[in-house]
Structure formats: structure tokens, C-alpha cells
Amino acid sequence: MHSTNALPIKRLNAAVLRGLMLALVVSVAAPPLAHADYNLPSLGDTSSSIMSARQEHQLGRAWLSMLRGAVPTMDDPLLKDFIEGHVYSLVETSQLADRRLAFVLIDSPELNAFAAPGGVVGVNGGLFLNAYTEAEFASVMAHELAHLSQRHFARNLEQQERMRIPMMTAMLAGVILAAAGGGDAGIAALASTQAAAIQEQRRFSRQNEQEADRIGLINLERAGYDPEAMPDMFERLAQMGRFNRTPPEFLLTHPVTQSRISDSRNRAEQLKNGGQRDSVEYQMMRARVQLRHEQSPGLAAQRFRILLDEHEGDHAAARYGLALALTLGGQHDEAVGVLEPLLAAQQGNVAVNLAAAELDINRGDLDQALARVDRLLQVNPDNYPLQEAKADILLRARRYADAEQVINRLASQRDSDPDVWYLAAEIRGLAGNIIGVHTARAEYFMLAGDLDQAAEQLDLAAMRAGDDYVRRARIQARQEYLIEQRAIIENL
Numbered sequence: 001m002h003s004t005n006a007l008p009i010k011r012l013n014a015a016v017l018r019g020l021m022l023a024l025v026v027s028v029a030a031p032p033l034a035h036a037d038y039n040l041p042s043l044g045d046t047s048s049s050i051m052s053a054r055q056e057h058q059l060g061r062a063w064l065s066m067l068r069g070a071v072p073t074m075d076d077p078l079l080k081d082f083i084e085g086h087v088y089s090l091v092e093t094s095q096l097a098d099r100r101l102a103f104v105l106i107d108s109p110e111l112n113a114f115a116a117p118g119g120v121v122g123v124n125g126g127l128f129l130n131a132y133t134e135a136e137f138a139s140v141m142a143h144e145l146a147h148l149s150q151r152h153f154a155r156n157l158e159q160q161e162r163m164r165i166p167m168m169t170a171m172l173a174g175v176i177l178a179a180a181g182g183g184d185a186g187i188a189a190l191a192s193t194q195a196a197a198i199q200e201q202r203r204f205s206r207q208n209e210q211e212a213d214r215i216g217l218i219n220l221e222r223a224g225y226d227p228e229a230m231p232d233m234f235e236r237l238a239q240m241g242r243f244n245r246t247p248p249e250f251l252l253t254h255p256v257t258q259s260r261i262s263d264s265r266n267r268a269e270q271l272k273n274g275g276q277r278d279s280v281e282y283q284m285m286r287a288r289v290q291l292r293h294e295q296s297p298g299l300a301a302q303r304f305r306i307l308l309d310e311h312e313g314d315h316a317a318a319r320y321g322l323a324l325a326l327t328l329g330g331q332h333d334e335a336v337g338v339l340e341p342l343l344a345a346q347q348g349n350v351a352v353n354l355a356a357a358e359l360d361i362n363r364g365d366l367d368q369a370l371a372r373v374d375r376l377l378q379v380n381p382d383n384y385p386l387q388e389a390k391a392d393i394l395l396r397a398r399r400y401a402d403a404e405q406v407i408n409r410l411a412s413q414r415d416s417d418p419d420v421w422y423l424a425a426e427i428r429g430l431a432g433n434i435i436g437v438h439t440a441r442a443e444y445f446m447l448a449g450d451l452d453q454a455a456e457q458l459d460l461a462a463m464r465a466g467d468d469y470v471r472r473a474r475i476q477a478r479q480e481y482l483i484e485q486r487a488i489i490e491n492l
Ligand SMILES: [Zn+2]
Pocket: 036, 037, 143, 144, 147, 209, 212, 254
């Protein structure tokens, strides 16, 4: 599968520059705020009438597209779908007013998560590695949602106005540096000169952190999780800080003190206990990320097998991880044997069936893979991972027109997902729909922060459209939208 990180290094630097320019532009007109977790910009306080809620939303999304252009992201429909479902279920019991959220899954083994104005929720793959249970994962997400619901960005406003420009540059550089693994010396230098600004900002945010802990904890319990998971997660974070020379980014912005742990422990004990701690589904998603960050499929298989043996074969996530690792390592027959009991026990499980479909594909049996996916789609017709898998199988079977139908439907359901538009462009190309290729690429580039390329693609689409009035009108509407997007960034 492709991923949006297939961008050349030079693009990264261009994107960094554009990102920094955006940050500076924003900071002149609107008092910027930053949330400590990832030092993100806040794009204004709606209550101060400097910027409307709509503008804040638009700016948040514009910022997200810049971020996507600058950091490697993971195109894993199962993981993305899990995060979205998980966060939306937490939102149900939260105090969040504006529930239009956008998600980004960053391809990094470092523990981090963040929430930014405009409802942008970011998760590093590394959060799965370091949160041992679903409740621990939920405790981090509930904390982040509390930052959003309490409008901490806006409330930090006055305190940070004094040092807005260094903060803004620091924050974007920091985000990109963390995500890029610190490989770029120029960015590293920039980030280090701004370290003092971040230090200052951290001091201001301590109160917000405390509030996010308390409100997040209540949300965690209301959502049906065991509230003890939050102090447990903090203790794990504290341990990581003690044993690691370079503590994870999240810890830098979320210092875990003994008083913070005991405060949340005391509060958790006053709440109702006995909530959910974990799920097989979460452990399967963890296995996906673990496999990705293991040195080789062979090594991953070894570890999953040890775990499975420890549980005498009765550990669904270990079995699932082992089957994935064996598939990746080309040991298909063995993988079939490992997966079989899981398939029998969890006939309707999407992740397990997609693992089986992947095996079918690798063994050259596209018909069986398609039949498997179709059977589940009858029950879950709008499921994102299933629809994408179906498009992928049809593409492999060279049934391009059918594949296009599936991906077009998915793109209309997920019109803000650059990964889906990327695949749509590929499929439309093979289906011979050239205008469709250009419009899909335009959507992809808009969402990935490259407005110039998006404009170019729309021009090409318009040229091809000729006298087709309906098509031209549709393309023109997107061109106008693009101009609007530029104005949001430039006119501030
Ligand atoms: Zn926080």
C-alpha cells in the first residue's frame, strides 16, 4: 500500500517553510495559543470575536493539511477506523460542544497524542505501543478531548500574547522535528533556539493540564472505562521518564509528577470502579503497530508465538499478530493454520477477516478474498476498512470499473481523507477516467497541504472537461473553494 510519506525530502522542507509562514501569518492577526502536547497553534478565541468559530474551524483544518504535508502518516484503514470510533464514543460522554473532528495518524513509535483547535485529533502509532490496555489509551484521549472541550487554547490567550512569534515558530518546528525523527539539522537548530519559548509556555499550561486530567478522568468513567487506568498510565509515563535518556515528547509537555499521579489516583478511587479495562479489538490494533515497528516479520512472529504459547494458544491478539507476521514473512500455509481457530471463533470480526483476505490475496485466490469481504459488507455496508479492501481486491483483479464504483462511494463518505483520494486517483487512472484522476489528485493535494499542485490539477481537469457543463461547474466550485482556502491562510 502507498502512504502519504512517500514525499521527497525537499518537499518536507518546503512544507516546513510554508508551515512556519502560516504560523507567522496567523500570529500577527489572531492571538495564537499553543497546546503543550504538541505545541499547536490555537487559531483564535471565538468569545473574543477576533475570529468566528467558523474561521477557527477552517484554520484548524488548514493547519492540519500543512501538518500532513510535513510528517509521515500511516494509511492503515483498520487503525484509523479504530481511533475514530474510539474517540467518537468518548465524545458522547464528554463536554465537547463542537463535535466535528478530524484525525491524523502519525507514523512514529514515540508516545504522543494531541488535540488542536478546529477539532483536530492526532495520534502517534507509538501511543498503541505504550498504552497497554484500551482503558489506558482512552485515558490519554479523554485528557486530550478535555483540552478541546475546556477551550484551553483560547484561555491561554492573554498569557501567551507577549511571546507569540517565537512560540509559533517553535511549535511548528517542534511538531515537525518530532515527527521527522530529528533528521534535519536546519530544523533542529531552529527548534533549539526556540526551546526557551516552549519552556515559558509550559509554565502557563500546568493549570490546564490539571484541569484536563480531572475532566478527562470523569469522562473516562462515564464512557464506561475503569478510571484507575489514568493513574496507571501516568505511572507508566513516569517510569519511561526515569529510564529513558530522551523522554517521549508527550512527557516533555506533560510532566508527570508524584502529586499528579496521586491526585488522579485519589480521584479515580472516589469514582465508580469496575469499568472496562481492555478489549481484544484494542490488543489486535496494538499487534498491528507492534508488527510495524519490529525489526523483521520473523522476529515479530517469534514474540507473538511466545505470547501465544504462554497462554496455551488462547490469546486472540497474539494469534492475530502471529498470523499477520507470518503472512508478511511469506509463510502463508503456516499463517492459514494459525488464523483458522480465530476465524472460527470470530466469524464476523472485520480485522480477522481482512487478515484472512490478505492471505487469500497472497496465495492468488482473489475470488475467495472478494467473497469474504462481500459477506461482511452485507452486514456492515458502510465499513471503511472493508470498502477499501474491496476496492483493492477489484483493482488487483483488474476490474477497474467496479473498483472505481467502490472507491467513489468511499470517497463521498470520507471526502476529507487524503488516503482515500490517493487510492481513488490510482484506480480512476486505470479505469481511464482522466478528469477523475485530476479531481481526485486535487482533493488529495488540498488535504495534504499543497495548494499549488491542487490548483494545477483542477486546471487540467477543467481543460479536459470541454463543453461538459455539469462537470465544468463542479470543477469550478472546487476552484473557488481552493481560492477560499488560500485566502484563509493569506488574508489573516
Ligand atoms: Zn495535556
